[in-house]
Amino acid sequence: MTMHNLMSEYESLTLGPLSEFDLSKKQFNKQIAINFLNKNKETISEDDEHLLFRTGGQLNGYIVALDKKRNCIDYLVKFDKKSLEQFDSNAMQAMVWRRFGAPSITDLVFFDYLLQRSSIVVSSTRTASEILLERPRGETFWIDIMGRATRRGGFVGLYNQVNHSLIKFDGGSLYEWLIFANDWLKNTPSEPFRYVVSNEIL
Numbered sequence: 001m002t003m004h005n006l007m008s009e010y011e012s013l014t015l016g017p018l019s020e021f022d023l024s025k026k027q028f029n030k031q032i033a034i035n036f037l038n039k040n041k042e043t044i045s046e047d048d049e050h051l052l053f054r055t056g057g058q059l060n061g062y063i064v065a066l067d068k069k070r071n072c073i074d075y076l077v078k079f080d081k082k083s084l085e086q087f088d089s090n091a092m093q094a095m096v097w098r099r100f101g102a103p104s105i106t107d108l109v110f111f112d113y114l115l116q117r118s119s120i121v122v123s124s125t126r127t128a129s130e131i132l133l134e135r136p137r138g139e140t141f142w143i144d145i146m147g148r149a150t151r152r153g154g155f156v157g158l159y160n161q162v163n164h165s166l167i168k169f170d171g172g173s174l175y176e177w178l179i180f181a182n183d184w185l186k187n188t189p190s191e192p193f194r195y196v197v198s199n200e201i202l
Contacts, residue, residue: 022097023072023073023074023076023097023098023099023100023102024099024100024101026072029072029073029099030071030072032073032076033064033066033071033072033073036053036055036062036064036066036073037066039055039056040055041053041054041055041064042054042055044063044108044113045108048068049067049068049069050065050066050067050068050074050105051065051066051068052064052065052066052105052108052109053066058117059080059081060079060080060081061078061079061080062076062077062078062079063075063076063077063079063109063113063114064076064077065102065105065109067099067102072099073099074098074099074102074103074105075096075097075098075099075102075105075109076096076097076098077094077095077096077097077109077114078094078095079092079093079094079095079114080092080093081093081118082122084122084159084161084164084194085164086159086164086165086166087120089118089119089120090118090120091118091120091121091122091196092114092117092118092120092121092122093121093122093123093124093194094110094114094121094122094123095123095124096141098141106144106145106148107148110145110148110197111148111149111152111154115154115197115198115199119198119199119200120196120197120198120200120202121196121197121198122159122194122195122196122197123142123194123195123196124194125161125192125193125194126139126192126193126194127189127190127191127192127193128185128186128188128189128190128193129189129190142195143178143195145195145197146169146174146195146197147174149197149198149199150169150174154197154198154199155168155169155197155198155199155200155201155202156168156169156174156195156196156197156198156202157169157196157202158181158184158185158193158194158195158196159193159194159195159196160188160191160192160193161191161192161193161194162188162191162192163191166196166202167180167181167184168202
């Protein structure tokens with residue numbers, strides 16, 4: 001998948017592969033910011049430093065955190081509803097990009113916004129093989145999200161999209177559980193899975 005496919009509404013931009021999408025590239029960031037600002041948007045919050053807003057529909061769209069002084073994007077989330085067999089209700093898939101060095105607004109976006117509109121938020125699909133080769137930063141982000149969720153009394157797990165099995169974290173040490181889950185992933189290195197965060201019992 002390329003960034004051009006992911007954000008097809010911005011066909012006027014020359015965009016590289018998704019893996020190369022980097023908010024730290026100033027010119028690219030400012031171009032994306034202009035396009036989002038020209039869209040119909042709903043303001044989520046605003047202070048002297050940041051404007052946080054949503055574009056698109058209630059079930060799919062983008063959440064943008066704009067640095068008002070730099071006029072660039074600090075934090076970008078693409079969200080859309082996913083129907084997953086394991087869950088009774090639709091889950092909200094979230095894909096996240098953050099400008100290097102930008103302040104974190106993870107709690108505001110995930111726990112105060114997305115999880116107030118959907119009881120389950122999941123990552124995009126990935127495989128154990130991809131993690132080893134391509135996306136260590138992305139995995140660190142989702143592990144951090146799961147840690148924050150458990151400290152807030154939430155529920156987390158890993159969802160295998162092939163056999164629709166779900167490994168749940170049932171308490172104790174999240175670190176030890178992740179070691180166990182990692183062994184589970186090693187047995188199915190090519191099968192896609194998702195990280196799962198919920199404010200309801202899974």
